[in-house]
Amino acid sequence: MWKKLIEKKSIMITKKQLQFSVFEPLNGKFGAEQTRVTGQLNFEGLIQYFKSPHNKKLSLAILNEKDADKKIELKSKQSYFTASGVFSYRSDASILHHNNLISIDIDDLSSVDEALKIKQKLTDHKSTLFATLSTRGKGVKALMLVNKTYKPGEQFEQLKNCFRPYLQDYLKLDRPEDQIDNAQFVLSQPFYFCWEPQQYINENAEPLNLTFDYKEPERPVFIPTAVPAGADTKIDRYIKKTLQNKLDLLTSDGARHPKLAHIKQLAVLNHYAPHLENEIIEAFVIGGERMYNSSEKAKIRDVRKNVMDAWNKSINNPANNFKLDGFIAEQNALLKPKKRILKKKYNHKLTTQYIGQDNAAMKLICKSVKDNKVTSLSAGMGLGKTTMLIQMQKKLNKKIIISVPTIAIAKQQYNATILDSNVDAALVIGGVFGDKINEDADIIYVTNASIGKLQKIEGKILIVDEAHLTSDRSPINQNPNMHLYKAMSESHSTLFMSGTPNDILEYIIAKDLKRINIEPLNQQNFNVNTLVYDRKKTKQKDAIRKFASKKDGRIKFIFMNDKSLLNDCKDNLIKLKTYTKEEIVMYSANEEDVDHENYKTLMKESLIPEGTKVVFATSKVAEGVSILNEDDFSFLYIGREVNDFLQSFSRPRKAKSLKIYILFEKSFLNKSGKIIDEVALYENLLNQVCGAVISPELFMTNGIKKRERFNISDDFQSRSHFEIGGNNILNPFEMAHEIKQVKESYYNYDLFKRDVLGKMPNITFLKPVFVNVEGDIAADLLDKDRKQIKKDFLNKLKQTYQTPEILSLVFAQSKNDNLKGRIKKHLEGVIVEETLTADELLLFKDKCFKLVSKWVANTFRLKRITKTNFNDTAKIIVKEDLFSAAIFNRVYERNICLFLEQENNIHKSKSEHQLFNRYIRTVELFKDVNVISKNNLEDIFKTKLHYKRGQFNRSVIINKIGFVYDVTYCKKARTYTLKKGNHILFSSIENPTKSGTTQVVDNELVKPQKIDFFPNGHQTGKSAKIDETPSELEPSILEKILCVDF
Secondary structure, three states: OHHHHHHHHHHHHHHHHOEEEEEOOEOOEOHHHOOOOOEEEEHHHHHHHHHOHHHHHHHHHHHHOOOHHHHHHHHOOOOEEEOOEEEOOOOHHHEEEEOOEEEEEEOOOOOHHHHHHHHHHHHHOOOEEEEEEOOOOOOEEEEEEEOOOOOHHHHHHHHHHHHHHHHHHHHOOOOHHHHEOHHHHOOOOEEEOOOOOOOEEOOOOOOEOOOOOOOOOOOOOOOOOOOOOOOHHHHHHHHHHHHHHHHOOOOOOOOOHHHHHHHHHHHOOHHHOHHHHHHHHHHHHHHHHHOOOOOOHHHHHHHHHHHHHHHHHHHOOOOOOHHHHHHHHHHHHHHOOOOOOOOEEEEEEOOOOOHHHOHHHHHHHHHHHHHOOEEEEEOOOOOOHHHHHHHHHHHHOOOEEEEEOOHHHHHHHHHHHHHHOOOOEEEEOOOOOHHHOOOOOOEEEEEHHHHHHOOOOOOOEEEEEOOOHHHHOHHHOHHHHHHHHHHHHHOOEEEEEEOOOOHHHHHHHOOOOEEEEEEOOOOOOEEEEEEEEOOOOOOHHHHHHHHHHOOOOOEEEEEEOOHHHHHHHHHHHHHOOOOOHHHEEEEOOOHHHHOOHHHHHHHHHOOOOOOOOEEEEOHHHOOOOOEOOOOEEEEEEEOOOHHHHHHHOOOEOOOOEEEEEEEEEHHHHHOOOOOOOHHHHHHHHHHHOOOOOEOHHHHHOOOOOOOOOOOOOOHHHHHOEEEEOOEEEEOHHHHHHHHHHHHHHOOOHHHHHHHHHHHOOOEEEOOOEEEOOOOOHHHHHHHHHHHHHHHHHHHHHHHHOOOHHHHHHHHHHOOOHHHHHHHHHHOOOOOOOOOOOHHHHHHHHHHHHHHHHHHHHHHHHHHHHHOOOHHHHHHHHHHHOOOOHHHHHHHHHHHHHHHHHHHOOOOOOHHHHHHHHHHHHHHHHOOOOOEEEHHHHHHHHHHOOOOOOOOOOHHHHHHHHOOOEEEEEEOOOOEEEEEEOOOOOEEEOOOOOOOOOOEEEOOEEEOOOOOOOOOOOOOOOOOOEEOOOOOOOOOOOOOOEEEOOO
16 A cells, blocks of 8 residues: 555656746747747646647637648747756757656548547557647647656657657557657657647556667777779769658658758768768758748748758768778779689780791790690781791691681681792682682681581691680571581690680680780770760760761771661761761671672772771671771770770771770669679589580590480570580580670679770770760651651561562571571572562661561471461461560460470470470479569579579560560569460370371371471570481470461
């Protein structure tokens, strides 16, 4: 009993001790702007003030006012008190008496009903002394007694970190982060009077006993950071994004003044980008002023002072930021020397102009070629490599084979040899076969595509010129690379030559490979001007047009591997009358360009026509072509290929002056790059190649015997090996190409520069310059017309691509021997009727060939599984709208997989086995998945599906698993939905009989035949073969496939 009396007495004493400072309008100042105390009340007086007629009248007037400006004006006249205690002036430092009281403010509730429920919960709490609805009825204010164990200066952090979680646990609000106002925990925070007829008062409230033990974590020691050049752009972007996020919080709802304190989080980061200080402060001032209505002039005037106060409190307490420090570390890593892949590198500086004149250089090269199976020679243009090879042949007294990438280069070097020396030389290019080949010549010039025609390779020295192209263009050179690799193993030794050698390719071929770097006697230095455009403001074509249109007496040499876009630029310059047709030269792989006199002159005389103002070029002239014009050149490179860039700008060998430019879109500068460990990636890719592939070391020493073939599990693995003599041999060119693709997918501007400088350190990149070009109405109309003409023509071709005329055009332009063979067979004995106009022929060759050739190839693929003729299969393509390569592949492979799944037959062909294994693994991986977050799906792709590229989006996902699932993306939830696809073009027959037996289908006797699902020689699905006589098509498991409902 005594204990209860003591507790009751304690409660009474606690309530008697409650004292509050009151702040009413004074001297024209209202609301929070009025900080002078106008009175002091105890708890009883406080309740009387709440119930006073004046407070009721003002509160109801605010509630009922419809005009927003008048409502704000009325609200500014409301008085307030300080729930935390008595103050001499309203500021935290001016507290005189500290109450055992917690002020609670619950905002942003959905309705009055919800507010009443929250209020009821608070009134049920034994420690609630007072509770009321806000004036508007959608908020709740309350006072709760507490046994405080904290000091006034500790109140905010203790209540925020100890009481707030307790309150949420009790109230269970839907959005506590938005609904519990932390500002009420501030010591001197105003508590505005309001009126409600049923305010709750509990005379018997008991103090809350809660442990207030929050300890502010020790502030990490600040480590000053120096921002290196290259990291500043990312840092600025990050801080500006953070600034925008904070500005978005400056809204007119809720307590507005505390929102200005968000600037503190930017102030502590100011040391990273001090040049942004004024921009941040001014943005906060403007944003802060907008929170207030025009009638709240006093509050608007004080915004700048409040912003500056918050800024100055934090500016001297700088902090490190993990993300920003990461940008700095990343940039510092780029500035470090690139990790060496090859261990045996020898640098030799010439003492003469040409290699052949330098005895020490010749001795070094000859000895390495003689003693090592593979040697690499890195030497730029103009160092006399052709003459050097002739001398090497004589010194070593061995016949040599020089393999080059193009017929033009082969002819050029062969002609130079027979003109300048008495060496017995031979030329082997397309169309030369059998007895016509002089394999006893001292030097044989051969293209990579024709090296398979040579039979006498043993004991000779093989020279691979422009060796970097063997990997750069590996996917389109599977067969030539296979023959080249076989020749490397048969030869006495191999010498790789390139001005831009590929380290990882040479590492894969021979880890102890010897690289000889030749430095010229007089090293020329180059400055590179980086031009940057923002695609939101400037089109790429407009930037190119502006560069080409500058008439300063210099020849504009524009290099880009997009002949269609270059043709558009050329067409615009002519039609806009910037230049005449004769003043523009185009070098590309287009038939009309190759057959043009301009290209022939370049190949024969190394000259571009006199009077040329603009040169547009693709990789057709990137390697092995010299331009000997003695003019001033301005070279513009558009692309992200390091080798292409370094090879292409070196073409004008005798230019009076050469200005080099490179054009990038703005996002390339801001992109987050990633440094790839090429050796580690190679080891990782190697582990993905199933079975016991033959290593380069074993293959190059001819130490292999025939082994049993094994199945490959997916597309990359099938490209990553050659089938030579019945063995699966690792394809080093494809491995190096895949590594290059992965590495370049993570490129940004800094990484691009890093790799350029790694291969050519005598380059200096100047500071990027932004270009802003206004669009030209006439040029835009030309582009629009071209797009419409192409669209209309493609729609026409969809109905006619299967005709002999179009097929003959594809045959003439295609470089795919397999496709050409199929077309040739299909057109045997067929008369080709020509209906296309001259303009349509040009349009087809320039802009439509690639797409139409894919349609034709896909039709031949589909023909093999539908068992119809070519024309009927084309009708299926049209009806099902399978013109998109991605859609065709998904539908095609999905049908095969579904059929194999139903048949469950173990006797699959190799290609079927590859696809079905992928299907089974994919289904197993996602068997319990319907909806998955983007981050989780990306993790699966990188850990389980070995995806290594930088970008991850829906197209990547569909490319990997679209043959099994339909994939949809919810942008709002950032989730993907996977649905098992069911686009069925055909179905199987139940209980198929064995080959050679008969069965009844539709009341007719049928003798089924086995067929292979895939066309023979499909580059991404089958290995290249050599040393084997082509066999009949391998039987498939299918007895019969019927087309249904086309």
